[in-house]
Structures are given as structure tokens and as C-alpha cells.
Amino acid sequence: MIRNDFLLQGLDKSCCKGVEVGPWYSPVAPKREGWQSIVIDFKDGSSLINAALGHTDEAIRNLAHQVEDVDIVWKGEQLNILLSDHGVRELVVGLLLKPSIVQSLLNPLKRLGNIT
Numbered sequence: 330m331i332r333n334d335f336l337l338q339g340l341d342k343s344c345c346k347g348v349e350v351g352p353w354y355s356p357v358a359p360k361r362e363g364w365q366s367i368v369i370d371f372k373d374g375s376s377l378i379n380a381a382l383g384h385t386d387e388a389i390r391n392l393a394h395q396v397e398d399v400d401i402v403w404k405g406e407q408l409n410i411l412l413s414d415h416g417v418r419e420l421v422v423g424l425l426l427k428p429s430i431v432q433s434l435l436n437p438l439k440r441l442g443n444i445t
Contacts, residue, residue, distance in 0.1 A: 333357050348412065350403075354381050354392040367400045367417065369408075374398045 336357055346365040347358045354377075358364035370377060374396060381393035401415055 346417075348417065349397075350408075352397060353377055354389060354395045356395070356397050359395070360397055361395075366397070367412070367415065368397045369401045369403050369411070370399045371403055372399070373402055 340358075342358070342362070342364045346367070348367045348369065349356050349358065350369045351371070352368060353370070356366065356368070358366045360366055360368075368374075372380070377399065378393050378396045381389050381396055384390050401411060403411065
């Protein structure tokens with residue numbers, strides 16, 4: 330089973346809403362497949378596409394078309410406050426972070442704030 334299929338197993342894209350932090354060219358629940366995802370990243374979508382297209386790795390350049398529109402450009406605020414400002418009051422399932430994103434956070438637990 331493919332990783333994304335495993336992670337999304339049992340979820341209904343018609344009613345489940347998700348938050349993806351830093352998916353770049355590899356979102357777990359892509360909007361283009363009908364998922365109701367809020368994408369958070371440190372740059373806007375155009376900048377991320379340009380970064381992928383200019384990457385030294387050809388495989389990443391070839392995946393630039395998979396970059397999602399970014400709903401929220403994150404500047405380091407607490408995620409619970411940032412998401413609340415965008416209408417997300419509660420996350421039931423939780424938050425999936427790629428290891429590279431966790432490594433880049435100065436204090437991951439503080440950044441997540443009150444999200445459960």
C-alpha cells in the first residue's frame with residue numbers, strides 16, 4: 330500500500346477537512362484529487378513552484394506540477410492561533426508533519442500550541 334493511501338485510509342474526502350504543513354511537491358491529501366485541505370507553507374504557491382522548477386534534482390523539477398496553492402503563508406506564529414484566524418477551530422485527527430518540517434521548527438511543541 331502506498332504511504333498516502335495508508336494515511337488516508339477510512340477518510341471521506343467529501344466531508345473530511347485537513348491541514349497540511351509544508352507539503353511542497355508531495356501533498357498527502359491533494360486538492361487536485363478533491364481533498365478539502367488547508368495548505369500552510371513558508372512561501373506562496375508560485376514561489377514553491379519556482380523553487381521546484383529550479384531545483385538541481387530532476388525528479389523534483391518533474392514534480393513541480395504537484396505543488397498546491399498555499400492557503401496560509403506561515404511566518405512562525407503559533408499554529409492554533411493562525412488556524413483559528415482562518416476558521417479552523419478544532420483539529421480532530423491531528424497534524425501530520427514531514428520529518429524535514431519538524432527539524433526546521435525551532436520549538437515544535439510550542440509552535441503547535443493548543444492543537445490536539
